[in-house]
Amino acid sequence: MKKLYILASLAVASLGFTSCEADKEPVYHNPEPATFVLNTPPMANQLYILESSSAVELTTSQPDYGVATQTNYSIDVTLDDSFVEAAEGQEANYKTLTPKAPTQAQIALDAKALDEALCQLKGITGFAEWPEEGVEPVKVTMRAHAWITGFPNSECVSNNIVLEAVQLYNPYPEGGRVIYWVGDVSGWNVGNDDAAAAYADWTLVETGKDTNIYVGAFDIPAGSKNFRFYTQLGDWGKGSIGSSTDGSVNKEFDPTKDGVQLDPVAGGQGNWCTPATWEGGFVTFTVNLSNYNVDDPDNSTVTILAQKGNYDFSKMNFIYLVGDCSAWSVDADNATEIYANYKLYDYDSNGIYTGTFDIAEGKATFRFYSELGNWDKGSIGSQTDDNPVEVAMTDGNYAGACVSGKGSWKFPAWTGGKMKMVVDTNNMTVDFSTVE
Numbered sequence: 001m002k003k004l005y006i007l008a009s010l011a012v013a014s015l016g017f018t019s020c021e022a023d024k025e026p027v028y029h030n031p032e033p034a035t036f037v038l039n040t041p042p043m044a045n046q047l048y049i050l051e052s053s054s055a056v057e058l059t060t061s062q063p064d065y066g067v068a069t070q071t072n073y074s075i076d077v078t079l080d081d082s083f084v085e086a087a088e089g090q091e092a093n094y095k096t097l098t099p100k101a102p103t104q105a106q107i108a109l110d111a112k113a114l115d116e117a118l119c120q121l122k123g124i125t126g127f128a129e130w131p132e133e134g135v136e137p138v139k140v141t142m143r144a145h146a147w148i149t150g151f152p153n154s155e156c157v158s159n160n161i162v163l164e165a166v167q168l169y170n171p172y173p174e175g176g177r178v179i180y181w182v183g184d185v186s187g188w189n190v191g192n193d194d195a196a197a198a199y200a201d202w203t204l205v206e207t208g209k210d211t212n213i214y215v216g217a218f219d220i221p222a223g224s225k226n227f228r229f230y231t232q233l234g235d236w237g238k239g240s241i242g243s244s245t246d247g248s249v250n251k252e253f254d255p256t257k258d259g260v261q262l263d264p265v266a267g268g269q270g271n272w273c274t275p276a277t278w279e280g281g282f283v284t285f286t287v288n289l290s291n292y293n294v295d296d297p298d299n300s301t302v303t304i305l306a307q308k309g310n311y312d313f314s315k316m317n318f319i320y321l322v323g324d325c326s327a328w329s330v331d332a333d334n335a336t337e338i339y340a341n342y343k344l345y346d347y348d349s350n351g352i353y354t355g356t357f358d359i360a361e362g363k364a365t366f367r368f369y370s371e372l373g374n375w376d377k378g379s380i381g382s383q384t385d386d387n388p389v390e391v392a393m394t395d396g397n398y399a400g401a402c403v404s405g406k407g408s409w410k411f412p413a414w415t416g417g418k419m420k421m422v423v424d425t426n427n428m429t430v431d432f433s434t435v436e
Contacts, residue, residue: 001370002250009332014145014223015300015335019033019259020268023049026066026067026068026071026232027066027067028065028066028067028151029065029151030065030153030154030161030201031063031064031065031067031146031154031156032063032064033065033156033157035061035063035156036060036061036062036063036146036156036157036158037060037061037142037158037159038059038060038142038144038158038159038160038161038271039058039059039060039061040161041057041161041163042063043244044162044163044164045163045164045165046064046164046165047137047165047166047167048163048165048166048167049167050111050112050115050166050167050168050169051111051115051167051169051295052430053111054110054111054370054371054377055108055109055110055111055199056108056109056111056114056163056258057106057108057109057256058075058086058107058108058109058142058144059105059107060073060093060105060108060144060146060158061105061207062105062146062296063146063154063156065121065148065154068191069145069148070103070148070149070310071103071105071146071148071168072103072146072147072148072149073099073101073102073103073104073107073144073145073146074096074097074098074099074102074144074145075096075097075099075104075107075109075142075143076094076095076096076116076142076144077094077095077097077114077117077140077141077142078093078094078095078121078140078141079093079118079121079122079138079139079140079193080093080094080141081141081317082160082304083084083141083143083160090200093121093336094121095118095120096118096145097109097110097114097117097351098112098350098351099111099351100293100317100351100370101351101425101426102350102351103401103426104123104426104428107144108135109313109415110317112171113317115168115169115171115351116171116172118140118166118168119170119171119394120136120200120201121200121222122135122153122168123194123196123273124170125178125199125200125203126172126177126178126203126205126206126362127170127172127177129196130170130172130210131295131341133148135168135256136167137165137166137167137168138165138168138342139163139164139165139166139229140162140166140233141160141161141162142160142161142162142163143157143158143160143161144157144158145157145158145370146158146164146213157174160301162399171249172205175205177205177214178203178204178205178206178214179203179204179214179229179230179231179287179289180199180203180204180229180230180231180233181199181202181203181204181211181216181218181227181229181285182202182227182228182229182230183200183216183225183227183228183271184225184226184227185202185220185221185225185227186198186199186201186202186227187199187202187206190230190233190234190235190236191234191235195233195234197232199233199387202216202218203216204285205288205312205314205315206214207314211290212285212289212290212292213286213287213288213289213290214286214287214289215284215285215287215311215312215313215314216284216285216312216357217282217283217284217285217288217309217310217311217312217315218282218283218285219281219282219332220255220274220278220280220281220282220283222279222280223274223276223278223280223281224252224273224274224275224276224278225273225274225278226250226271226272226273227271227272227273228241228242228268228269228270228271228272229241229242229244229264229285229287229304231244231289231292231294233295236269238294238372239294240267240268241264241265241267241268241287241302241304242264242265242268242269242270242272243262243263243265243268243270243271243272244265244268244270245263245267245269245270246267246268246270247269247270247272248270248275249270250270250272251263251270251271251272251273252273252274252275253272253273253274253306254275255274255278255281255283255306255308256278256308257308258307259306259307260305260306260307261303261304261305261306262304262305262306264287264302264303264304265302266292266302267297267298267300267380268306271426276371280332281308281309281416282307282308283307283308283309283379284306284307284308284311284312285304285305285306285307285309285310286304286305286307287303288302288303288304297312299331300404310347313343313345316345316346316347316349317345317346317349317353318343318344318346318353319343319344319368319369319370319380319423320339320342320343320344320368320369320370320372321339321342321344321355321357321366321421322339322342322366322367322368322409323365323366323367323408324362324363324364324365325342325360325364325365325366326338326339326342326357326365326366327355327360328340328398329341330369330372330373330374330375331372331373331374331375335372335373336372339372342355344353344368344421344423350426350432351424351425351426352422352423352424352425352426353368353418353422353425354420354421354422354423355421356419356420356421356435357419357421358418359414359416359417359418359419359420360416360419361414361415362414363414364410364411364419365408365409365410366383366408366409367379367380367382367407367408367409368380368381368402368423375406376406379404379405379406380402380403380404380405380425381402381405381406381407381408382400382402382404382405382407382408382409383403383405383407384404384405384406384407385405386405386406386407387407387408388407388408388409388410389407389408389409389410390410390411391409391411391413392412392413393411393432393433393434396432396434397431397432397433397434398411398430398431398432399430399431399432400429400430401421401428401429401430402428402429402430403428409430409432411432416432418429418434418436419432419433419434419435420432420433420434420435
């Protein structure tokens with residue numbers, strides 16, 4: 001009997017210890033790098049053809065932070081066997097890409113964005129720079145970054161993986177020529193042998209075939225920064241567009257104003273500069289060379305518009321608005337032309353797409369597509385089934401969930417006007433609102 005009593009007491013005591021353990025709250029800790037693994041895809045040794053893909057799929061293990069938390073991810077890619085960080089006089093040898101859903105360990109890299117990044121690493125920054133003989137498949141080394149917003153010590157870098165053969169294609173629009181933004185931020189390398197590679201990230205791209213209008217957005221650090229433009233590389237004395245003919249003169253402009261017309265001089269080597277009070281940020285430049293002749297700069301006319309913010313749509317990811325308000329033509333041969341003006345852009349490269357559209361009365365039935373060509377691929381809708389869901393705005397706003405499906409949103413009471421649309425592919429939510 002005494003033995004049974006002792007065993008019962010021990011059982012109670014053990015339950016008490018278990019209860020104490022269960023009461024402990026999870027505690028955050030900085031991750032051990034070994035806990036963050038980028039998995040090698042099963043097809044890593046086979047050929048990846050980016051032109052026929054919408055995304056390159058990767059998976060990772062979430063770093064061990066000790067707690068369940070939302071983690072952000074990005075992917076670095078390089079054509080070398082290892083990664084080299086930027087240092088004084090040396091640029092990093094890799095590009096960083098944001099996944100389609102940056103907070104998911106199931107990573108999907110946009111195939112076009114990957115293709116363009118790898119082309120830039122090869123020094124190909126425009127349509128005309130693509131070799132006539134094409135480009136042989138390249139070996140790509142990748143690694144992942146993970147971090148928690150607001151926790152500086154939470155960043156963790158994964159192991160490297162290798163895709164043995166990736167087939168690139170020309171990602172630039174036909175006739176998509178480029179000009180160059182040259183200055184304190186991008187470097188003064190116009191005359192160098194490796195100038196094309198040096199300015200891979202500092203190009204303005206032609207808006208369409210033979211428009212001779214170029215757009216580029218650049219993140220200009222705080223303070224006074226000098227710059228001018230070049231239509232070609234290799235010769236400091238040819239192709240420059242500056243603020244004056246005198247190379248020692250800098251003209252200050254204020255990027256904070258909404259649209260500033262610069263006063264360019266074809267062949268000039270004077271610079272523009274941001275003011276000392278400039279707080280830093282993106283500025284978009286639109287350069288019109290319709291009346292420009294590099295061989296006759298004195299009789300050339302150039303116009304340049306500078307706008308605070310990033311409006312370089314050629315380098316942004318986007319999704320398509322498909323419906324009564326645009327067209328039901330996803331699989332049409334000319335679908336790209338049909339939906340040219342029906343795109344929602346990811347302005348901050350964070351998986352959130354925004355656009356404002358003028359929708360006529362009775363035409364507010366729509367869903368979204370991440371790609372064109374196949375009705376069953378890339379649809380983002382109100383529900384999985386291919387049937388519309390009737391919804392209504394309250395005080396000019398509707399917010400709800402979205403899914404990978406073909407159900408449309410339908411606003412029967414829509415009386416016409418502009419609608420702002422926000423699609424958050426991280427949290428799979430939408431927000432629609434009227435715009436005065």
